[in-house]
Amino acid sequence: MKWLWYIFREAWVNLWTNRTTTVVATLTTAFTLACVGIFLLSYVNLRNAADWLQEDIKVIVYLDDGVSSAETQELEEKLKEDRMVAAIRHISKEEALGEFRSQFPSDSHLLEGLGENPLPASFVVTPAPSYRSPDAVSRWAERVLTMAGVAKVDYNQQWIDALAELIRYIELTAIGVGVILCAAALTIIANTIRLALFARRDEVEILRLIGATNAFIRIPYFLEGALLGACGSALALGMLKLGFELFRHQIASAGRFRGIENMVSFFPLSICLIFIAVGMGLGVAGSMVSLRRFGEGRG
Amino acid sequence: MMATDAMIQLIHVSKSYDRRIALSDVTLEIGKGEFVLLMGPSGAGKSTLLRMLIGEERPDQGQIFVQGRNVSRLKQAEVPYLRRKIGTVFQDFRLFPQKSVFENVALPLIVQRASVTDIRRKVTEALRAVGVEHNKDQLPHSLSTGERQRVCIARAIVNGPVVLLADEPTGNLDPERTAEIIELFKLINARGTTVIVATHDPHVMALVSRRVITLTQGGLAEER
Numbered sequence: 274m275k276w277l278w279y280i281f282r283e284a285w286v287n288l289w290t291n292r293t294t295t296v297v298a299t300l301t302t303a304f305t306l307a308c309v310g311i312f313l314l315s316y317v318n319l320r321n322a323a324d325w326l327q328e329d330i331k332v333i334v335y336l337d338d339g340v341s342s343a344e345t346q347e348l349e350e351k352l353k354e355d356r357m358v359a360a361i362r363h364i365s366k367e368e369a370l371g372e373f374r375s376q377f378p379s380d381s382h383l384l385e386g387l388g389e390n391p392l393p394a395s396f397v398v399t400p401a402p403s404y405r406s407p408d409a410v411s412r413w414a415e416r417v418l419t420m421a422g423v424a425k426v427d428y429n430q431q432w433i434d435a436l437a438e439l440i441r442y443i444e445l446t447a448i449g450v451g452v453i454l455c456a457a458a459l460t461i462i463a464n465t466i467r468l469a470l471f472a473r474r475d476e477v478e479i480l481r482l483i484g485a486t487n488a489f490i491r492i493p494y495f496l497e498g499a500l501l502g503a504c505g506s507a508l509a510l511g512m513l514k515l516g517f518e519l520f521r522h523q524i525a526s527a528g529r530f531r532g533i534e535n536m537v538s539f540f541p542l543s544i545c546l547i548f549i550a551v552g553m554g555l556g557v558a559g560s561m562v563s564l565r566r567f568g569e570g571r572g
Numbered sequence: 573m574m575a576t577d578a579m580i581q582l583i584h585v586s587k588s589y590d591r592r593i594a595l596s597d598v599t600l601e602i603g604k605g606e607f608v609l610l611m612g613p614s615g616a617g618k619s620t621l622l623r624m625l626i627g628e629e630r631p632d633q634g635q636i637f638v639q640g641r642n643v644s645r646l647k648q649a650e651v652p653y654l655r656r657k658i659g660t661v662f663q664d665f666r667l668f669p670q671k672s673v674f675e676n677v678a679l680p681l682i683v684q685r686a687s688v689t690d691i692r693r694k695v696t697e698a699l700r701a702v703g704v705e706h707n708k709d710q711l712p713h714s715l716s717t718g719e720r721q722r723v724c725i726a727r728a729i730v731n732g733p734v735v736l737l738a739d740e741p742t743g744n745l746d747p748e749r750t751a752e753i754i755e756l757f758k759l760i761n762a763r764g765t766t767v768i769v770a771t772h773d774p775h776v777m778a779l780v781s782r783r784v785i786t787l788t789q790g791g792l793a794e795e796r
Contacts, residue, residue, distance in 0.1 A: 276685045286670070479666045482626065483727070484656035485683040486649075 276489070283493035287469045288500065295501065298465040302505025303512065305458045306552060310513045312447035317544070318537050319443060323436050325536070330405055332414060332428040334396040340422040345394065348422050352396060357413045360399040366390050393424060407437050455555060462501050462559030466494055470563060494560045502556025506549045514539060578637070579604045579735060579766045580625065585634035587620055587790075594620040595631070596790040602768065604734075607761040609780055610770040612787035618770035621787070622737050625768075626658050627651040639734055656684060659728030659765075663740035665720045667712040667727075673699070674708040677726045684731060698726040702756055718749035722756070729760055736760055738769045742776060754779045 288295045334352070336345060345363070352358050364372070369392040400410060414426040470477065480490050517539050524537075540548065580602040587595040595617045602608050610618045623629040624636055627646055636643045638654065646654060667676045677698055681691045699705040702722040704715075712720055721741060728736055738757065742750040754769075754776060761767040769776065777784060786793045 276682050279682050475666070476668055479668065480679070480683065481652075482628075482655060482660055482666070483680045483683060484652045484654075486652045489683050 280492050284496035287493060287497050291469050294465050294468055298461055298501055299504045301461045302458045303508035305454045306506050306509035307512045309451045309454045310509055312450055314513060316443050316447050319440050323440055330400060332398040334398060334417055334423055335393045335425040336395060337422050337424045344422050357400055357404040358398050359401040362397045364395045366392055366394045407434050459555050459559045462498050462556050463562040466498055466560045466563040491564055494564060495557050498556035498560030499553045502552040503549055506552025510545055510548055577603050579639060581637040583635045585631045585636060587631050593790045598792050605764050605766055607767045607782040609777060609784045610768055611784055613772050616787040617790040618787055619739055622739050622770055625737060627654050657734050659733035659736045661724050661728050661738035661741045663743040665724045667723060669712055672709050672711060673723050676723060677730050680727060680731045694730050698730040702726045717744050721753055725756055735766045740771055742773060751779055
């Protein structure tokens with residue numbers, strides 16, 4: 274097991290010998306990965322918000338004024354049988370008027386001058402969970418609109434569509450920016466490893482001459498890269514968490530957005546671990562790039 | 573193909589770098605347990621020959637056998653295993669400056685994944701054999717040049733190689749230290765290891781009354 278101890282010690286000696294470079298590389302990697310994290314965090318929270326809004330989605334099916342109670346019941350039965358419908362509630366014209374009066378008591382006189390109740394009867398439909406996407410709701414609304422007795426189908430389409438589009442843009446930007454910044458992190462780590470290799474090229478040469486295999490020579494540098502990547506990503510997570518808590522505190526103290534602070538959330542543990550694993554992977558990839566360029570593999 | 577008592581065999585070996593001939597059609601055989609001096613001026617091809625024996629260079633033409641194995645056809649992944657059978661001593665010692673004498677000598681055993689007990693026993697034996705056991709905890713820079721060369725020799729013999737190659741091992745030493753190092757090589761040779769010492773120093777030849785191969789301008793000039 275002496276060789277294993279040797280390999281770990283060499284990785285540590287490399288990092289310690291070039292500690293200034295190591296610290297700079299770790300910080301630069303951390304800032305770079307924190308930028309990736311900001312996009313990822315925004316994406317995750319907007320995605321959660323979209324899911325939450327989609328869960329809360331209600332479709333209102335307004336009925337023609339001339340629809341009889343038998344036709345209304347027939348339509349209700351039809352809608353209840355639909356796979357898309359999870360729950361349905363009928364609101365008669367009278368109930369609609371009552372709701373209007375209770376919600377807008379100061380404006381209730383506006384309707385009194387019209388004589389007859391102008392508000393239509395309606396069905397409030399809660400879509401089934403698997404049909405809550407904007408596309409599915411839109412397709413279903415178009416279909417329901419063709420049914421006899423239906424005057425109009427309404428739902429918060431524009432808001433949901435806009436949010437879905439925003440999420441798509443953020444997703445694409447996050448992928449683009451993520452790839453560029455990950456490449457930057459990889460280059461930084463590769464450069465650090467290259468400096469370490471250059472500083473120790475004579476020692477690498479000696480190891481080769483005394484019969485060390487390429488794996489034996491490379492593993493300390495892979496470990497060094499992995500450690501740099503892991504430290505960089507862990508530090509990035511720390512910075513993100515700090516920024517996130519500050520943001521939440523600011524939101525909480527600003528009265529206008531009260532309540533939003535409880536809706537936003539930080540990465541779950543699983544994503545944090547994946548984030549660190551990606552950092553380690555970038556570190557190992559950086560070491561591989563350096564070792565290949567350095568030409569250590571020569572017999 | 574190769575005589576059974578031959579440790580090393582070169583058959584019509586040639587090597588050149590950018591049209592400069594380093595070795596030209598060299599054919600020679602070195603037997604098991606032989607002590608050979610490889611003489612010649614700088615640039616005669618001595619170092620090139622040694623580098624070929626450890627697979628660091630490949631011949632442009634010809635074949636090289638070490639212990640029956642065709643070195644010129646080894647795959648890159650097999651080269652480290654060849655080097656574990658051959659101890660190498662350098663003029664500039666090539667020791668790890670931040671490692672102690674003990675750690676430097678232990679390296680060939682560590683790369684072979686030897687056990688801690690084996691490492692302790694073999695390193696102690698090697699250090700005792702070259703007379704620097706008392707320096708085992710010191711760093712190389714605190715040693716004299718003669719002591720550093722002894723550490724280098726201990727590292728070369730620690731895993732019991734079948735061949736010991738020394739490239740100008742006395743280049744940095746005074747005559748007294750040179751004589752001591754040559755005596756060490758003779759002792760190692762007496763234990764059965766084939767020893768090849770490349771040097772341009774005629775004083776070394778006076779100290780060794782063994783086989784001498786002389787190279788000039790890449791060719792085999794004289795053998796006695």
